[in-house]
Amino acid sequence: MNALLKDLAVPADSIHRERRARIAAAMASQGGGIAVLPTAPERQRNSDNDFPYRYDSHFHHLTGFAEPQSWLVLTSEGHSTLFCRAKDPEREIWDGFRLGPQAAPAVLGVDQAFPVEELDSRLPQLLADRQSLWFPFGVHADLLLRVEGWLAALRRRSREGLQVPSSQRDLNPLLDEMRLIKDEGELATMRRAAQISAGAHARAMRFCAARFRAGAASVLEYEIEAELLHEFRRHGAQSPAYQSIVAAGANACVLHYAAGDAPLRAGELCLIDAGCEFDGYASDVTRTFPADGRFTSAQRELYEIVLAAQKAAVAATRPGARQRDAHHAAVRVLAQGMLDCGLLDRQKAGDLDVVIEKAAYRQFYMHGTGHWIGRDVHDVGEYLSLDEAAVEDADGLGGKVVKKPSRILQPGMAVTLEPGLYVRPAEGVPERFWNIGIRIEDDAIVTPGGCELISRGVPVEPDEIEALMRG
Ligand code: GLY
Ligand code: MN
Ligand code: MN
Numbered sequence: 001m002n003a004l005l006k007d008l009a010v011p012a013d014s015i016h017r018e019r020r021a022r023i024a025a026a027m028a029s030q031g032g033g034i035a036v037l038p039t040a041p042e043r044q045r046n047s048d049n050d051f052p053y054r055y056d057s058h059f060h061h062l063t064g065f066a067e068p069q070s071w072l073v074l075t076s077e078g079h080s081t082l083f084c085r086a087k088d089p090e091r092e093i094w095d096g097f098r099l100g101p102q103a104a105p106a107v108l109g110v111d112q113a114f115p116v117e118e119l120d121s122r123l124p125q126l127l128a129d130r131q132s133l134w135f136p137f138g139v140h141a142d143l144l145l146r147v148e149g150w151l152a153a154l155r156r157r158s159r160e161g162l163q164v165p166s167s168q169r170d171l172n173p174l175l176d177e178m179r180l181i182k183d184e185g186e187l188a189t190m191r192r193a194a195q196i197s198a199g200a201h202a203r204a205m206r207f208c209a210a211r212f213r214a215g216a217a218s219v220l221e222y223e224i225e226a227e228l229l230h231e232f233r234r235h236g237a238q239s240p241a242y243q244s245i246v247a248a249g250a251n252a253c254v255l256h257y258a259a260g261d262a263p264l265r266a267g268e269l270c271l272i273d274a275g276c277e278f279d280g281y282a283s284d285v286t287r288t289f290p291a292d293g294r295f296t297s298a299q300r301e302l303y304e305i306v307l308a309a310q311k312a313a314v315a316a317t318r319p320g321a322r323q324r325d326a327h328h329a330a331v332r333v334l335a336q337g338m339l340d341c342g343l344l345d346r347q348k349a350g351d352l353d354v355v356i357e358k359a360a361y362r363q364f365y366m367h368g369t370g371h372w373i374g375r376d377v378h379d380v381g382e383y384l385s386l387d388e389a390a391v392e393d394a395d396g397l398g399g400k401v402v403k404k405p406s407r408i409l410q411p412g413m414a415v416t417l418e419p420g421l422y423v424r425p426a427e428g429v430p431e432r433f434w435n436i437g438i439r440i441e442d443d444a445i446v447t448p449g450g451c452e453l454i455s456r457g458v459p460v461e462p463d464e465i466e467a468l469m470r471g
Contacts (some may be wrong), residue, residue: 016108019061038071044197134171136172179380180374192274192279195454196237217263239276248291249265305338306440331356345428365421384406411447414442420438
């Protein structure tokens with residue numbers, strides 16, 4: 001194998017082969033068939049300039065192959081076919097190395113490979129006489145049209161005795177379920193991603209502290225974003241896992257605020273929600289810290305509430321608990337805190353149970369407390385129980401809904417725990433809290449005994465944040 005090939009391709013280790021065998025077996029246990037799985041398309045940014053390419057997570061999970069224009073075809077007996085870009089010396093001068101179909105079986109462990117240009121001519125024959133055709137529903141915009149085309153081509157050949165698959169099945173649940181429980185290799189990669197991100201947050205805190213110590217009147221959000229990016233890339237992370245949020249002062253009350261050019265001033269809080277993607281796995285970390293290294297009393301009062309809510313969420317994250325338990329635990333602490341500090345008026349809002357039942361806390365806490373995390377920052381995986389019946393539950397808005405209970409946690413699942421408080425100016429809301437936005441977010445792996453917080457390489461305790469910024 002030449003050096004280029006060795007560097008760029010994923011080794012033909014057994015992990016992707018083993019994952020393909022597990023998906024084949026899952027299809028076989030549900031009647032068998034053949035699966036077709038494309039990677040992600042290249043996306044135009046403007047003119048002849050594309051967004052940075054990112055492969056499809058399901059596709060990469062089964063192949064380890066990062067090139068665009070690739071397709072995996074897998075039978076329930078475990079036979080695999082890859083379609084990929086043909087070698088092209090001219091294009092490789094411009095765009096870089098291509099593995100090519102000839103080398104693909106040895107490098108990727110697939111049984112056979114063809115140029116992607118042959119996809120439409122070969123697919124009808126591959127699908128013939130298979131009862132079910134499996135593909136991911138609702139992900140790839142043009143896939144249904146392609147499928148229709150292959151089936152139509154096969155139908156036109158029916159007098160040759162070729163049978164058209166009679167059912168179409170969603171491949172997503174099989175892959176979602178597999179990806180929900182991470183193996184040791186995946187967990188090691190996620191720990192590394194979280195560690196890099198934590199280091200980037202610590203760097204941002206130190207950067208701000210140093211700038212204010214040196215007499216700066218303000219630090220711009222994009223300057224802080226640049227520090228994060230620098231730290232991600234210098235440790236080998238390929239990119240941010242999502243658009244970095246760096247929010248100065250009141251901007252922290254905009255949940256999906258993107259780092260802009262607003263000045264962060266002494267006395268304000270800075271909320272950073274940023275995580276890197278490392279070797280295909282996301283991290284998702286939020287810290288909120290005082291720009292100049294000292295929390296004001298109002299900031300600290302609210303910060304302590306959010307931190308207590310996160311501790312409650314952590315305690316509720318263990319095998320046997322439900323994924324949603326962390327949210328309920330955090331909401332109880334946040335709602336109690338809102339009553340205690342006067343964000344909510346006890347006379348008007350009622351006691352804790354009423355605040356929760358009527359969802360009055362949503363004025364200051366309007367998002368969930370966590371989500372699956374893995375290859376995607378909001379990772380795949382069913383949130384509701386797979387094998388329990390629907391029951392009546394509160395809808396979080398003062399009413400009732402009938403739905404399945406949330407999923408019971410088990411070791412190897414990975415979640416975020418991310419409570420917050422966001423105080424927009426409003427009548428009846430104490431002015432000293434106006435425009436304070438706080439979120440604390442860590443990534444957690446469910447372990448046999450509870451959970452492991454993998455992003456704690458940057459502190460969350462307010463005294464420890466102040467100490468780090470002083471140092
Ligand atoms: N950064 C996205 C999220 O926290 O869910
Ligand atoms: Mn998150
Ligand atoms: Mn986040």
